[in-house]
Amino acid sequence: MSETIPSTRRAAQEFETVIDGADRRVAAFDPHRRGPVEKLQHALHSNPTLVPVIVLLGAVAVFGVISGSKFFSAFNLTLIMQQVSIIGILAAAQSLIVLTAGIDLSVAAIMVLMSVIAGNLAVFSGVPAPLALIVAFAGGALAGMFNGFLVTRVKLPPFITTLGTWSIFFALNLWLSGAQSIRSQDIDAEAPLLKVFGETIAIGSARITWGSILMVVVFLVLWYMLNKTAWGRHVYAVGDDAEAAELAGIRTRRTLMSVYALAGLICGIAAWASIGRVGSISPQAFYEGNLQSITAVVIGGISLFGGRGSILGALFGALIVGVFQSGLRLAGVDVLWQVFAIGWLIIIAVAIDQWIRKVSA
């Protein structure tokens, strides 16, 4: 026995020698190398703001070549900033909602309603302007919380909720304003503070308004909150998979509520900025602001399915729309073809988003 065992061992060893030459890996990923397209797809997946940045820079370059110095001047580029500032701020609020896989059709209606409230209080009722603005901010937050309440407690889909509140807020706006604009001169006389975001800082031929600066600041603050705070991670988690987030111990309803309240507050701030931008308080302005803000968010690469995309994308999205409109206009393109181009931008942006989503993380 003692003889045979080593011999069988030896035989087995001999038999097993082939193993040495065999592949010893237990399990491994498909070694298949990524082609350049796939590499791009992965890069975009891990860095969703890349697309809008490339499109923005590309568009500026192309229009710069086509229209020359008329387009590519400090004056025009800062003018684009001014023109998109209000939609940009609304897009910031919209991004928060979209990141939670919702949609908010009422952002512009909240903004216009709050501008009318602030104007009525400060210009006609003699309320000190700072107080009127605080009322507008609080009103914006309340309006947002009303949306949030309907979404989290009454369990209505965000689309339906805000479709309803859009009409409600618009009607209140017309009732309060009597559909009359508050004139620029009256605001100047009674409450010039309301128009402070229309003031410009001139650097050379550049004309930067405080409203443009406000837009950038709003985005930077939100970027910080979303990326560097626990609250921000919760927002992404809830948007990506609310059930999993809840199981992980996140209070999803409270998170959603805070998102809607914050979005409403931002609309209140946008109301202040819009008075400076327009000059007067017009109940008829920004009727399509909600859709324009969604356009900016979508072109900015924030997924409508929630939980993915950077808020800065919405800023770039808003700027892309502004650059296209300005560029096409200076190239002498008719208004209707500008609308046409923006439509294609939206479709292409969402198509790219779908393609990126196919990557397994």
Added chain:
Amino acid sequence: MKTLFAGTALALVLGAGAVSAAETTACLITKTDTNPFFVKMKEGAGAKAKELGLTLNTYAGKLDGDVETQVAAVESCIAAGAKGILITPSDSRALAPVVGKAREAGVLVIALDTPFEPIEAADATFATDNFLAGELIGQWAAAKMEDPADARIALLDLNPSQISVDYLRDNGFLKGFGVDIKDPTKMGDEDDPRIVGNDVTNGNEEGGRTAMENLLQKDPGVNLVYTINEPAAAGAFEALKAVGLEEQALIVSVDGGCPGVQNVEAGVIGATSMQFPLKMASMGIEAIKAYAETGEKPKASEGLDFTNTGVELVTDQPVEGIPSITSKEALEKCWG
């Protein structure tokens, strides 16, 4: 099943018609019920209807260009057995077929403010002569400018749909100023080098501001600004002020709303053509009353294919040969 429904609907229509035989019903359908112009119209119609003992039903679109709601409103009026419909069509061509149905049903259709295309689509049109309104401010601007040959003109229109009130005012202004307008039913087809460009405002301050900025971007030397209405003019002024060019450009407009007249007084708007919505509506109600009693339809003003409800030039810088009233006088008659 279908016939049953149709039958019931017909019975309902007939039933409603029978009820209103005792009491004449009139309908007022405006583009929106938010624009002070239409608010005033509603006031005028309401007051006149009460005075003459008519029942007035009012309808309005949600916003300018809302055709569907207006179509539904016309259908409701037919169903309700109204004797007459006063309507400001949101789309001068798209609403023509449905008011045709109303007329076949024996309803008197009167277009207020915005003529149909073709204008015969309605029994009568009570409107401001929008072309004349434009012409007046055009002539005034030409007389006011030192040298009209040096004009750099920005045209701030309503929207891209080329609706009648939009092109009539725009082309009227250009003709009054002395520009070859080519096709009088088209905006933007002129090739006069003095024109910097056209842009759209949606008739509000925000649109007016953005459009003015855009045209200044094309040519910072703009010195004459035509605007479709006074809110757009206020927006244009803000844009000019933001770049310190408010002294360089003369702004003219059309409407005669009270904030607009105040802006003439404040020097924001150089001149504006005032129209009279209250009068359009009250004349419309009178016409429906007359039609209900005698079957007689209103006649158009001489030399025009519609009934002119009047237009007056408002300015504090009158020029010779063009009759005008001052902003102070205008404040007594303005609407909104």
